[in-house]
Amino acid sequence: MRDNDPLKDEHHFTKLVKKTKIHEDGTIDSCELVPRKDEEFMSVDWLEHYGHDDVDKNIEELKQYYNYNFTIRTQKLPLLNVQKVKSHVEENTREKRKLKILYKPENFNPSHSGVYNYKHDDELIGDLIAQKVEKLYEAKINNGL
Amino acid sequence: MVHSQPIYTHDASWNEAGELAFFADPNPMDSWFEKKERVPWSAWPMYQPADSISSDHQNVNGEGVTVRVYDSPFDEVDDALSTDEEKIKNYLDHFVAKHRESIVDNIKTRLTTLMNDLEEEMEDDLTQQPLSFESFKYFIQFLVKNPEFKTPSFIVNYDGNIRALWKKSDNKHLAAEFATDGTSSYVIFSPDPDHPAKVMRNSGSVSNKRLKDVVLSLNAHKWAYSDAG
Numbered sequence: 491m492r493d494n495d496p497l498k499d500e501h502h503f504t505k506l507v508k509k510t511k512i513h514e515d516g517t518i519d520s521c522e523l524v525p526r527k528d529e530e531f532m533s534v535d536w537l538e539h540y541g542h543d544d545v546d547k548n549i550e551e552l553k554q555y556y557n558y559n560f561t562i563r564t565q566k567l568p569l570l571n572v573q574k575v576k577s578h579v580e581e582n583t584r585e586k587r588k589l590k591i592l593y594k595p596e597n598f599n600p601s602h603s604g605v606y607n608y609k610h611d612d613e614l615i616g617d618l619i620a621q622k623v624e625k626l627y628e629a630k631i632n633n634g635l
Numbered sequence: 636m637v638h639s640q641p642i643y644t645h646d647a648s649w650n651e652a653g654e655l656a657f658f659a660d661p662n663p664m665d666s667w668f669e670k671k672e673r674v675p676w677s678a679w680p681m682y683q684p685a686d687s688i689s690s691d692h693q694n695v696n697g698e699g700v701t702v703r704v705y706d707s708p709f710d711e712v713d714d715a716l717s718t719d720e721e722k723i724k725n726y727l728d729h730f731v732a733k734h735r736e737s738i739v740d741n742i743k744t745r746l747t748t749l750m751n752d753l754e755e756e757m758e759d760d761l762t763q764q765p766l767s768f769e770s771f772k773y774f775i776q777f778l779v780k781n782p783e784f785k786t787p788s789f790i791v792n793y794d795g796n797i798r799a800l801w802k803k804s805d806n807k808h809l810a811a812e813f814a815t816d817g818t819s820s821y822v823i824f825s826p827d828p829d830h831p832a833k834v835m836r837n838s839g840s841v842s843n844k845r846l847k848d849v850v851l852s853l854n855a856h857k858w859a860y861s862d863a864g
Contacts, residue, residue, distance in 0.1 A: 513788040521792040
């Protein structure tokens with residue numbers, strides 16, 4: 491994969507989600523699933539970058555990266571499928587919005603990618619993406635201590 | 636630079652609109668009362684050209700005594716340290732407890748968890764703002780003025796605003812962000828009453844007063860109201 495290549499439909503992505511952005515029933519608030527103010531896209535991580543067929547193993551590798559580089563406490567990692575998110579948003583928005591999910595590697599984060607074609611105040615799209623969360627992982631590595 | 640509104644030295648209370656209201660002593664001594672005028676510290680005589688300083692300390696007029704109270708420069712520091720968190724707790728204990736007591740415990744429990752988590756997150760993320768008292772106040776006012784609504788789940792967004800969620804299922808979903816200017820941006824998913832398999836989806840921004848009208852227009856009150864409502 492090269493910079494700006496679209497992620498394959500069958501692939502998955504995730505992003506670090508803060509605990510204060512998750513409702514009591516586990517619903518991720520749309521404010522965490524839209525681009526931040528003044529940003530062109532929502533930053534996410536492409537899981538298949540880590541090369542395993544098992545998505546859980548890819549998540550484990552990403553957790554290593556996050557725990558090594560950031561302070562990880564109670565954040566979560568939602569599992570999202572590329573095709574399911576794109577088609578759900580397209581089918582359920584009046585203007586048939588087509589999201590683009592592109593690979594945007596960074597030196598310090600080679601799995602970095604971006605969800606494009608919506609803005610900070612497109613909360614309806616954020617809520618639609620939240621409906622497609624397949625699983626919510628703890629971001630902190632459980633080291634058995 | 637004297638504030639035009641005097642601050643009366645007597646009692647204060649949350650009024651029906653959820654604003655802090657000052658009122659005079661119900662048993663004023665004789666026919667006069669004492670009132671205070673706040674003078675910001677930047678207007679202290681020591682910071683002003685000598686010829687611009689008017690008479691100070693006491694102004695006697697026909698109705699009573701006006702005492703000028705000179706703010707300390709430390710007041711501003713104190714104000715900054717007197718966080719919205721304290722105002723929020725005070726608001727819950729006085730205004731909410733008085734007007735919709737049944738929701739206080741739920742709100743307090745969730746708020747305590749959120750504030751603790753938020754404190755941790757703010758250490759790691761400088762873009763995260765603390766919970767805004769104004770946003771919280773508008774959120775609570777909405778619940779007090781519209782008691783037919785269930786108590787929603789709520790979170791704090793990056794701007795420090797409350798985002799409330801009334802959700803029964805993916806297709807029965809009302810989310811509203813209470814901004815600091817008395818408006819809310821909302822997202823509603825609600826089944827079409829004529830075609831229940833179809834879902835009406837709508838989003839926008841309205842004054843908090845009109846939010847209920849939007850909810851009614853999309854039939855969302857059917858599941859966003861409490862059973863008793």
